[in-house]
Amino acid sequence: MADTQRNLGDTSMGDSPAEKAVFRRYREAAAVGPWNTTIATLLAHRSVRAYLPAPLPEGTVETLVAAASSAPTSSNLQAWSVVAVTDPERRARLAAIAGNQRHIIDAPLILVWVADLSRAQRIGDAAGVRMEGLDYTETFLLASMDAMLAAQNALVAAESLGLGTVFIGALRNDPEAVADLLRLPPRAYAVAGLVVGLPDPAVQTAVKPRLPQSAVLHRECYGAEDPETLRAHDRATGAFRAEQVLSRQGWTDLVLSRLQTAQGLSGRHVLKSVLGRLGFPLH
Amino acid sequence: MADTQRNLGDTSMGDSPAEKAVFRRYREAAAVGPWNTTIATLLAHRSVRAYLPAPLPEGTVETLVAAASSAPTSSNLQAWSVVAVTDPERRARLAAIAGNQRHIIDAPLILVWVADLSRAQRIGDAAGVRMEGLDYTETFLLASMDAMLAAQNALVAAESLGLGTVFIGALRNDPEAVADLLRLPPRAYAVAGLVVGLPDPAVQTAVKPRLPQSAVLHRECYGAEDPETLRAHDRATGAFRAEQVLSRQGWTDLVLSRLQTAQGLSGRHVLKSVLGRLGFPLH
Numbered sequence: 001m002a003d004t005q006r007n008l009g010d011t012s013m014g015d016s017p018a019e020k021a022v023f024r025r026y027r028e029a030a031a032v033g034p035w036n037t038t039i040a041t042l043l044a045h046r047s048v049r050a051y052l053p054a055p056l057p058e059g060t061v062e063t064l065v066a067a068a069s070s071a072p073t074s075s076n077l078q079a080w081s082v083v084a085v086t087d088p089e090r091r092a093r094l095a096a097i098a099g100n101q102r103h104i105i106d107a108p109l110i111l112v113w114v115a116d117l118s119r120a121q122r123i124g125d126a127a128g129v130r131m132e133g134l135d136y137t138e139t140f141l142l143a144s145m146d147a148m149l150a151a152q153n154a155l156v157a158a159e160s161l162g163l164g165t166v167f168i169g170a171l172r173n174d175p176e177a178v179a180d181l182l183r184l185p186p187r188a189y190a191v192a193g194l195v196v197g198l199p200d201p202a203v204q205t206a207v208k209p210r211l212p213q214s215a216v217l218h219r220e221c222y223g224a225e226d227p228e229t230l231r232a233h234d235r236a237t238g239a240f241r242a243e244q245v246l247s248r249q250g251w252t253d254l255v256l257s258r259l260q261t262a263q264g265l266s267g268r269h270v271l272k273s274v275l276g277r278l279g280f281p282l283h
Numbered sequence: 284m285a286d287t288q289r290n291l292g293d294t295s296m297g298d299s300p301a302e303k304a305v306f307r308r309y310r311e312a313a314a315v316g317p318w319n320t321t322i323a324t325l326l327a328h329r330s331v332r333a334y335l336p337a338p339l340p341e342g343t344v345e346t347l348v349a350a351a352s353s354a355p356t357s358s359n360l361q362a363w364s365v366v367a368v369t370d371p372e373r374r375a376r377l378a379a380i381a382g383n384q385r386h387i388i389d390a391p392l393i394l395v396w397v398a399d400l401s402r403a404q405r406i407g408d409a410a411g412v413r414m415e416g417l418d419y420t421e422t423f424l425l426a427s428m429d430a431m432l433a434a435q436n437a438l439v440a441a442e443s444l445g446l447g448t449v450f451i452g453a454l455r456n457d458p459e460a461v462a463d464l465l466r467l468p469p470r471a472y473a474v475a476g477l478v479v480g481l482p483d484p485a486v487q488t489a490v491k492p493r494l495p496q497s498a499v500l501h502r503e504c505y506g507a508e509d510p511e512t513l514r515a516h517d518r519a520t521g522a523f524r525a526e527q528v529l530s531r532q533g534w535t536d537l538v539l540s541r542l543q544t545a546q547g548l549s550g551r552h553v554l555k556s557v558l559g560r561l562g563f564p565l566h
Contacts, residue, residue: 018346021349022349025349025352025353026349026352030345030349031342031345032342032345032346032349033340033341033342033343033344033345033346034340034342034343034346034444035346036443036444037320037321038320038321038324038439038440038443039346039349039350039440039443039444041321042350042353042354042436042439042440043349043350043353044353045353045354045355047355057316057317058316059314059315059316059317060316060317061316061500062313062314062315062316062496062500063301063315063316063317063318063322065496065499065500066304066305066308066309066313066315066322066326066496067322067325067326068499069308069309069493069494069496069499070308070325070326070327070328070490070493071325071328071435072328072330072435072438072449072450073493074450074452075452075537075541076491076520076534076537077537077538077541077542078493078494078499080499081499081500081501081505082499082500082501083501083502083503083504083505084500084501084502084503085503086503087503090503114505118507119498119507119508119538120538120542122507122508123513123535123538123539124539124542124543126510127535127539129539129543130543131542131543132542132543132544132545133541133542133543133544133545133547133548133552134542136545136548136551136552136554136555137554137555137558137565138455138548138551138552138554139542139548141424141427141554142452144424144427144428145427145428145431145474145475148428148431148432148435149431149435152354152355152431152432152435152436153325153435153439155355156321156325156436156439157321157322157325160319160321160322161317161319161322167355167357169357169358169425172421182501182503182504182505183504183505183506184505185505185507188505191428192428207353208359210352210353210356210361211352211361213345213348213349213352215402216348216351216352216361216363216364216365217344217345217348217364217365217367218364218365218366218367218465219366219367220366220367220368220369220370220373220465221366221465221466222364222366222397222465222466222467222468222471223466224401224402224405224468225402225405227409230406237359251359252406252410254358254359254360255360255402255403255406255407256406256407256410256412258358258360258416259360259403259407259414259415259416259417259422260407260412260413260414260415260416261415261416262415262416262419264416265416265419265421265422268419268421269416269419269421269566271419271420271421271424272419272420272565272566275420282420282555282565283552283555
């Protein structure tokens with residue numbers, strides 16, 4: 001198999017389902033150990049941006065939130081909430097905030113994940129306590145991570161049911177508009193949305209290639225990647241984008257275009273002051 | 284079933300596996316929709332703090348990292364790394380940093396999840412570009428969330444294999460010591476650790492109760508919870524802690540003790556300046 005071209009999708013993946021799945025993820029052969037259907041679900045993740053208008057099966061939101069509730073939470077503080085938005089007009093407004101992402105309008109549901117310190121504030125208010133700890137960067141970070149751990153569990157649950165999902169980080173382009181729309185109280189902000197719906201079977205989406213384990217996995221201590229690893233990932237990303245009929249761009253060019261200037265952050269360079277106004281002073 | 288006591292564990296859970304699982308999670312009956320084995324794995328999550336010294340099956344790290352690589356990443360920036368630490372001395376030092384958490388010494392592996400903007404910095408350096416975008420709070424948040432989405436996928440994969448896990452947020456008690464120990468470059472910090480090992484079957488851990496969906500799930504717009512919901516969760520948490528032979532503490536008392544003063548943050552009230560020294564100026 002060594003002389004088979006590596007950039008033609010599934011042609012040189014190895015025989016087992018595990019080998020095939022890791023090849024699809026990395027676009028190169030990689031070692032893999034124990035395997036099961038849950039791990040296969042995780043490895044098969046892809047973002048879906050084309051949805052059928054069909055409603056979700058009854059009880060889907062409750063199942064996804066039960067999965068979210070089951071995620072770890074730092075010190076059991078449970079500093080998150082989720083707003084399930086189905087109303088078409090409200091979804092259209094979220095889509096506009098997110099830079100006109102059409103799939104927010106097409107899919108029947110967007111779950112908006114909220115870093116929620118307002119609940120702790122209410123507990124403090126009821127006890128007559130100032131809750132000084134809520135003002136710190138650590139607590140902001142903890143709440144943001146709690147929200148995303150919960151969201152990721154909901155995503156895994158949804159994909160295990162054959163539903164499509166895509167995270168909408170672009171809600172952070174204007175967190176005040178989202179807070180206003182969803183009537184979030186002070187000390188709460190929307191970290192990201194998660195669109196959920198039935199994927200349109202007419203639009204195929206492939207597994208997006210990721211940096212190889214030699215770049216992201218370090219043993220005992222950190223070591224910088226071999227630059228050739230990044231060039232190989234540029235080629236894998238370029239091949240993926242060509243298959244998906246997207247503009248040709250390598251991965252390192254993406255990183256440069258997003259991060260070389262404040263303008264690349266799509267307005268999010270002001271996030272710190274916006275968070276301050278929403279009740280996260282970030283001391 | 285309506286007159287059955289609700290706080291005695293599994294005695295009033297309903298008949299289906301799904302109903303039993305949601306009852307265990309919330310300690311009250313709750314609506315639930317579609318169900319499968321992956322969702323059952325998610326609902327069964329519990330933190331494990333008692334481990335056998337046995338090594339992990341061969342290839343486990345690679346499987347867990349393949350799951351981590353498959354998590355969503357904001358704008359495909361892949362701003363995370365993981366350091367797999369097995370060396371007993373290095374694990375002992377991590378345990379000390381985390382306030383002497385014995386399970387870091389007992390289990391064979393801790394995966395340290397790193398918010399990693401140093402890779403983007405290297406790409407910028409190679410291109411002769413300053414990478415101004417790395418200085419912003421948004422980019423710090425994005426990298427932290429990327430790391431935790433990856434970590435959560437690894438956790439789910441590990442639990443699906445019958446392995447035990449527990450997150451170690453206490454690495455943030457001293458991120459500079461962790462960076463020094465793991466030789467992290469500037470613009471990288473350890474967000475959290477994830478202990479992985481074989482659970483000691485002699486020590487039973489139960490599913491920890493969470494706030495009911497009426498408190499965390501909002502429809503269309505946010506609404507504050509009924510205060511009675513918090514009192515019920517105090518009772519559920521108290522019952523859980525009594526069963527686990529832990530000190531009696533309700534949930535709202537936990538929230539108050541952790542967040543009413545800066546001292547409750549276990550030294551993490553200085554995180555902002557520590558992050559500044561590690562290359563995250565948080566503009």
